[in-house]
Amino acid sequence: MADERVFVGDLTRKEFRERIAAGTIKAAIVPTAATEQHNEHLHMIHDTLHASYMAEHAAQKLLPQVVVASPIAIGVSEHWMPHIGTLTVRPEIFCEYVFDVCNSLVRAGIKNVLILNGHGGNVKPMMRRIDEYKDKLGINLRFQSYWDVYDPALVQQHMEHGRLPGHADEFETSTMLYLAPERVQTEAIDNESAALGTREKGEALVGPAVDGVAELLRQMIDGEDINLPTVTFYPEGKRDLVSGEPV
Ligand SMILES: [Zn+2]
Numbered sequence: 001m002a003d004e005r006v007f008v009g010d011l012t013r014k015e016f017r018e019r020i021a022a023g024t025i026k027a028a029i030v031p032t033a034a035t036e037q038h039n040e041h042l043h044m045i046h047d048t049l050h051a052s053y054m055a056e057h058a059a060q061k062l063l064p065q066v067v068v069a070s071p072i073a074i075g076v077s078e079h080w081m082p083h084i085g086t087l088t089v090r091p092e093i094f095c096e097y098v099f100d101v102c103n104s105l106v107r108a109g110i111k112n113v114l115i116l117n118g119h120g121g122n123v124k125p126m127m128r129r130i131d132e133y134k135d136k137l138g139i140n141l142r143f144q145s146y147w148d149v150y151d152p153a154l155v156q157q158h159m160e161h162g163r164l165p166g167h168a169d170e171f172e173t174s175t176m177l178y179l180a181p182e183r184v185q186t187e188a189i190d191n192e193s194a195a196l197g198t199r200e201k202g203e204a205l206v207g208p209a210v211d212g213v214a215e216l217l218r219q220m221i222d223g224e225d226i227n228l229p230t231v232t233f234y235p236e237g238k239r240d241l242v243s244g245e246p247v
Contacts, residue, residue, distance in 0.1 A: 007068050026065040029217070049180070102141060111140060115130075
């Protein structure tokens with residue numbers, strides 16, 4: 001069976017060292033997400049499972065060039081603390097922790113690092129620091145959420161509410177119904193948008209995210225210019241998640 005291991009933690013130090021020495025490893029992904037309330041019906045690890053899945057499968061499309069760091073499963077979720085069980089860290093702690101993980105990869109000899117995010121609350125804090133971090137590390141460093149790669153037409157085609165990622169509603173319910181239906185407690189769904197979630201919509205949207213992230217990595221490895229804003233999708237189109245402006 002082909003060796004499809006991509007997580008750094010699933011390699012021995014010998015395997016990692018030999019791949020670096022051979023020039024095999026061209027890029028790394030650092031998944032970042034959250035452990036936070038996802039309404040009544042989804043598990044709180046939702047965003048982390050998604051960022052990890054997209055990272056793992058995108059890396060596997062580019063075997064053996066891309067490795068994936070252990071996911072950072074607690075992000076900036078202060079806004080959900082009224083719902084107990086949510087875990088959060090201060091924005092500056094989150095950013096510095098992610099920086100240190102990236103720096104470890106740089107010290108190992110990796111020149112392209114994609115921080116692949118799965119939680120909206122992490123975007124503004126990290127986008128305020130990313131240029132500084134890129135300069136400090138002296139490598140090709142990017143921060144993107146996995147949904148940034150979507151074509152707005154695809155989102156409009158499948159999301160009846162037109163919003164993506166939203167929060168624990170149509171999109172996230174659909175993708176989890178596809179990836180791990182046992183993690184969706186459908187009987188507990190208590191909002192109209194989540195009730196629109198289907199496995200079919202999830203299947204239609206997971207593949208293009210993996211493909212888009214793999215393509216983004218290819219562009220990074222090839223040193224191409226990339227113009228991909230961090231966005232969120234609304235019925236009227238996509239908006240920059242930091243500025244709120246249409247893009
Ligand atoms: Zn979520």
